[in-house]
Amino acid sequence: MNIFICDDDNLICEQIKTLCESYYIEHKLKRPDIYIFHSGEDILASDIKPDIVYLDIQMSGIDGIAVGNSLVKSYPAAIIIIITSFPEYLDEAMRFHVFRYISKPVESKRFMRNLEDAISEFNSIGGRIIVKCKGKTYVLSAKDIIMVEVNPHCRNLTIHTVSDTYTTTQTLASIKSMLPSGSFYQSHRCYIVNMNYIMSYNNSRIYMENHLYADIALRKYNDFFNTYSTFLTTLR
Incomplete structure (x- = not known):
């Protein structure tokens, strides 16, 4: 992952870099490549x-509005977080679909929450999901997930991959939001399946x-049948 920091105040740049590195170390994630720029001209070059x-x-x-507009044209998937002391510029910034807004001085807890959201968004776009399991954070490839199931007797769910299982207290809705919708289907309030791994099915079970x-779920059978049939046609 490449993280860009662009601010003409070097102290702000170093603070953000330190916070980013701290997050990755704390969550035992692979460290990103962090690049610091002090002007719009530098980042666009x-x-x-x-x-x-x-x-x-x-x-x-070149101000941040112009830089943001240029970046989204060249890199539409880039996740842009605005950092500023001037909230009156937010309306203009929203035109290039900023992901988050952080005010100066930068508050650490809010920064960490927004960074976690940004990483989740990045991994969702890239076909990966973030799972917290037994005090560790795992980044799983969506294509390796066979299914997700909720344990109705306790507040956790299990993610089954081709080689392992992960139990987490994250909600089914939060996991679903990170999964590519084209190959995953929620067949029941307790189950999400990866249609690439379906072997057979009947009217009550996959x-x-x-x-x-x-x-x-009984009410979902027809929708499942149609969705899975459409999915199979895309594989031909």
């Missing part, structure tokens, strides 16, 4: 693809690889 951008609005030379199965 870079030939590196940005994934997350922390962008100041009020800079000498049988998956690795000897797993998921229930189909």
Whole structure:
């Protein structure tokens, strides 16, 4: 992952860099490549693809609004977070669909929450999801997930992959929001299946690889049948 920090105040740049590094260390994630720029001209001259951008609005030379507009044209998937002391510029910034807004001085807890959201967004776009399990944070490839099931007797769910299982207290809705909708289907309030791993099904149950199965809610059978039939046509 490439994180860009663009601010003409070097102290702000170093603070953001330190916070980013602290988050990745704390969550035992692979460290990102962090690039610091002190002007709009410098960031636009870079030939590196940005994934997350922390962008100041009020800079000498090319301002953050112009920089943001240029970045989204070149890198539509870039996640842009505005950092500024001037909230009156937010309306203009919203035109290039900023992901979050952080005011100066930067508050650590809010920064960490927004960074976590940005990483989740990045991994969702890239076909990966973030799972918190037994005090650790895992980044899983969506294509390796066979199914997700909720344990109705306790407040957790299990993610079954081709090689392992992960139990987490994250909600089914939060996991679903990170999964690519084209290949995953929620067949029941307690189950989400990856249609690539379906072996067979009947009107009440879906049988998956690795000897797993998921229930189909009665009211969802017709929708499942149509969705899965459409999915199969895309594989031909």
